[in-house]
Amino acid sequence: MSVRSADALGGKAAIAGIGATDFSKDSGRSELKLAVEAVRAALADAGLSPADVDGMVTFTMDTSPEITVAQAAGIGELSFFSRVHYGGGAACATVQQAALAVASGVAEVVVCYRAFNERSGRRFGSGVQHREPSAEGAALGWNLPFGLLTPASWVAMAAQRYLHTYDLAPDVFGHVAVTARRHAARNPAAYFHERPVTLADHAASRWIVEPLRLLDCCQETDGGQAIVVTSRERARDLPHPPAVIVAAAQGAGRGQEQMTSFYRDGLTGLPEMNVVARQLWRTSGLRPDDIDVGILYDHFTPFVLMQLEEFGFCGPGEGAGFVAGDAMPLNTHGGQLGEAYLHGMNGIAEGVRQLRGTSVNQIPGAATSLVTAGTGVPTSGLILGADG
Amino acid sequence: MSADVSTDASTDASVRLYGRLKAFEGRAAVVAGAGKDPVNEPMIRHWCEAMADTAPAYSGPGAIAPPTMLQAWTMGGLSRHTGRSAAYDELLALLDGAGYTSVVATDCEQEYVRDLRPGDRITFDALIESVSERKTTKLGTGHFVTTRMDVRADGEPAGTHRFRILKYAPAGRGREGEREGERQGRKGGSERPRPVVNRDNAGFWDGVAQHRLLIQRCEGCGALRFPWLPGCGACGSPEWETVEASGAGTVFSYVVMHHPAFPAFDPPYAVGLIELAEGVRMVSNVVGVPYDKVRIGMPVQVEFLRVDEELELPVFRPAEGSGGGGGGGRGGGGGAAKRAGAHGLHATDAHRAADDSAARREGGGEGGARMRVGHELSALEIPVTRTLIVAGAVASRDYQDVHHDAEAARVKGSPDIFMNILTTNGLVGRYITDHFGPGARLRAVKIRLGAPNYPGDTMVLTGTVTALDADGTAEVRVVGANGLGHHVTGKVTITVAEQDS
Incomplete structure (x- = not known):
């Protein structure tokens, strides 16, 4: 893998358009309708028409097939369609798939999308009580009879070990929540617009699964987000300045499981994100100091701290202090804790806005953003850069 | 189960049945009942053996009966109840006829106004206080029936005993219970999620x-x-x-x-x-x-x-001696419930116990250091052996087959025999009097049952002082947790007379 040498994908493709529906708790429309709205919004943002699209990528978890979204969005023939597995871990990988297709000439304009009614429809937080006897089902099956049934509980198992190892209290996770909500408070698109929280609010919020409190958990959202990827050259002719895909990577660790990687190493980090980080640094030639803004996947606060440590922004166990010190602008849209839970896709859009200079919490002169996808699962990441 | 009860959608049949059940409210359940035996030393001793209750107040000259035995003196035993009213029999028959053939006790609330001593003659009357709407619990669907009994000793008021049972159709069985939603809900509903088994594992x-x-x-x-x-x-x-x-x-x-x-x-x-x-x-x-x-x-x-x-x-x-409270009890002898010794306590509990005894040595008196709102009692670990379940049932004169006959229990939808409510009540009483010592008097014990105590499990009782009056009356919230969850939650009222003991 390109952990040992820079890959040939870096810099070939760019994000030319971003588009989303409203983020709500009850969309009142189908997931397909949300997907179509987001795709059309992203194409409009890119200054392209549905007829320009020849590739589509989404998550295996998405309920709206590429062909159906294409039909309903006025998109014609497709020469490339692909789906990425592992829940929110797919987010940045959809863009990587698109970039691979564009860079190799398999497709010219690829739309990545994710849409769901995760609040009014199937709520992931309501947990799992049954799985079919497939390999995937069996892996999760070890947890079910003992009542370890929810995403929060799977994250909490690692979070507890993290706190124990570094002799920390659950309150340290509050810094991530406070930062996200501070940014969301200034974001009109955020559910928690104008509703910041304090560390005291975090510490007073109820337990969901100890050591995680309510404010350690992201929200649940109905909505859709789409991203348009094309070649760097073509993007230069479109309305917005290109957000160049400087580096894109997927990562799975040794002994990897989906949310339940309990059986390997010290349970204090995210080895799969380390695989992503090593590739992104290698291909981009950048270092942590070069990142202007970090959009780190935040379904649960502890894994934000571990990501910072895996990327080398700070040392093991130092993530909370790093966030508390505001050492790097983090999740400036409000994150999934504050803006919306769109399986990481809304974070990619924020990474793009920062490079365009259009974020509600704009970092002056931001030229490089790091975006990550779902944690605790096989995952992915992007480094996006301003053109030139 | 009571923590997890839902009211079902009504059908015409269930509405009609409920109307008939409600008509029993206020009617007598027992008229002029009489205890089969007077309060007596052998039954007290058998009870204390079953509960491993060694409080000095219950033996020797001047002994009183453990207050939590209140109901035991009114039990019909193998020869069944006397004095039960026709109305109560009709109510139970009506529930049986609707498919709610199983019974389990869920709540027991007792207040003690007079010590019971050997020789006291017990009489009692009881009222059908309420019949609930149809409810669905982990066990199945049915109706809660609450009765209130006034117990007298030699004609004087001795205590009151409010008792709630659930008459129910075991999951997926009763006629009324065999409804679409319930059948769907049952499998993978209240039962534990199944492991995912395939050729690889x-x-x-x-x-x-x-x-x-x-x-x-x-x-x-x-x-x-x-x-x-x-x-x-x-x-x-x-x-x-x-x-x-x-x-x-x-x-x-x-x-x-x-x-x-989650339901399970x-x-x-x-x-x-x-x-x-x-x-x-x-x-x-x-x-x-x-x-x-x-x-x-x-x-x-x-x-x-x-x-x-x-x-x-x-x-x-x-593990034993780990500080986890494991104190050796599994399968241990004779139904004796064992108090976790210092070696078997958590470090924190051990410290707490040490603090307590230090405070007592400093002259706080038996009631002093322990009578503080927020004080947490040391945990008491009780191995739930088959012997304890059966001994407790027999000592409380409860011959319901689900407390001694595993096969009969299975037929009624239970995986095994389980502890009866009278034993739980006795153990809760013992936990409190063990902790507060001979000066303490039980005034009320009010408990609600949740997850059953099956053989092989362990119940860990914990308690917190939640209220304290100037006259030495205290309330203690008690929780008994087993491997399935909370077996019992309750509130105990005691007084500690400092000049006693």
């Missing part, structure tokens, strides 16, 4: 059935592995054999589940990640210790918990 579950904890060992490189997979993650070899784990391990991490609630579990409850002595890890439950006392590094030992007719699970109990 069936060997593990075969091992569990034989009470063996099997892990895989690669025949290529010798690496041990868990979870079960058809090849080695270290060397790729497809050849493997099984090794039986010693069952010893430590808690590597754990969580406490609060939200959301009673939050909060702890789930542990256990690192076996052999080096592999597995997710399991830590039993025999309250959810908030599980700690990383706690040594544990495997045991096998029968969850229901189809499912047995490997679970882990704090």
Whole structure:
């Protein structure tokens, strides 16, 4: 893998358009309708028409097939369609798939999308009580009879070990929540617009699964987000300045499981994100100091701290202090804790806005953003850069 | 089960039935009942033996009966009740006829106004206080019936006894109960989620059935592995054999589940990640210790918990002498419920106990140091043996077959026999009087049952002083947790007369 040498994908493709529906708790429309709205919004943002699209990528978890979204969005023939597995871990990988297709000439304009009614429809937080006897089902099956049934509980198992190892209290996770909500408070698109929280609010919020409190958990959202990827050259002719895909990577660790990687190493980090980080640094030639803004996947606060440590922004166990010190602008849209839970896709859009200079919490002169996808699962990441 | 009750959607039939049931409210349940025996020393002694209650007040000259025996003196025993009203029999027959043939006691609220002493003649009357709408619980669907009994001793008021039972159709059985929603809800509803068994991991579950904890060992490189997979993650070899784990391990991490609630579990409850002595890890439950006392590094030992007719699970109990409160009781003799000695307490509890005795030495008096709002009582661990269940049932003159006959219990939808409410009541009383000493008098014990106490489990009683009056009357909130969740929650009122003892 390109952990040992820079890959040939870096810099070939760019994000030319971003588009989303409203983020709500009850969309009142189908997931397909949300997907179509987001795709059309992203194409409009890119200054392209549905007829320009020849590739589509989404998550295996998405309920709206590429062909159906294409039909309903006025998109014609497709020469490339692909789906990425592992829940929110797919987010940045959809863009990587698109970039691979564009860079190799398999497709010219690829739309990545994710849409769901995760609040009014199937709520992931309501947990799992049954799985079919497939390999995937069996892996999760070890947890079910003992009542370890929810995403929060799977994250909490690692979070507890993290706190124990570094002799920390659950309150340290509050810094991530406070930062996200501070940014969301200034974001009109955020559910928690104008509703910041304090560390005291975090510490007073109820337990969901100890050591995680309510404010350690992201929200649940109905909505859709789409991203348009094309070649760097073509993007230069479109309305917005290109957000160049400087580096894109997927990562799975040794002994990897989906949310339940309990059986390997010290349970204090995210080895799969380390695989992503090593590739992104290698291909981009950048270092942590070069990142202007970090959009780190935040379904649960502890894994934000571990990501910072895996990327080398700070040392093991130092993530909370790093966030508390505001050492790097983090999740400036409000994150999934504050803006919306769109399986990481809304974070990619924020990474793009920062490079365009259009974020509600704009970092002056931001030229490089790091975006990550779902944690605790096989995952992915992007480094996006301003053109030139 | 009572923590998890829902009211069903009504049907015409259920509305009609409920109307008929409501008509019984206010009618007599027992008229001029008389205890079959006067209060007597042998029954007191049998009770105290079953409960392992050694309080001095219950033996020797001037002995009184344990107040929690109040109901036992009114029990009909094998020769059935006398004095039960026709109305009560009709009510039960009506419920039986509607398919609600099983019965389980859910609540017992007793207030004690007079000591009972050998020779006292017991008489009592009881009223049908209320009949609930149809409710669906973990056990099944049915109606709660609440009665209130006034007990007299030699004609003087001795106490009141409010008792709630659930008359129910075991899941998926009764006529009324066989409704679409319930049939769907039952499988995978209130029962524990099933393990996911396939060709790659069936060997593990075969091992569990034989009470063996099997892990895989690669025949290529010798690496041990868990979870079960058809090849080695270290060397790729497809050849493997099984090794039986010693069952010893430590808690590597754990969580406490609060939200959301699932039908099969009673939050909060702890789930542990256990690192076996052999080096592999597995997710399991830590039993025999309250959810908030599980700690990383706690040594544990495997045991096998029968969850229901189809499912047995490997679970882990704090190892003996580990500080986990494991104190040796499993399968221990004779139904004796054993108080965790200092060696068997958590470090924190041991410290607390030491603090208490220090305070007493400083002249705080028996009631002093312990009578403080917020004071937490040391935990009492009670191994739930088959012997304890049967001895408690017999000592309380309760011959319901579900408390002594496993086969009959299974027919009624229970995986095994389970502890009766009178025994739980007695154990709660003992827990309080053990803690507060001979000066303490029980004034009221009000308990509600949740997850049943099945043989092989352990109940850990914990208590917190929640209120304290100037006259030395205190309220203690008590929780008894077992491997399935909360077996009992309740409130005990006591007075401590300092000049006593």
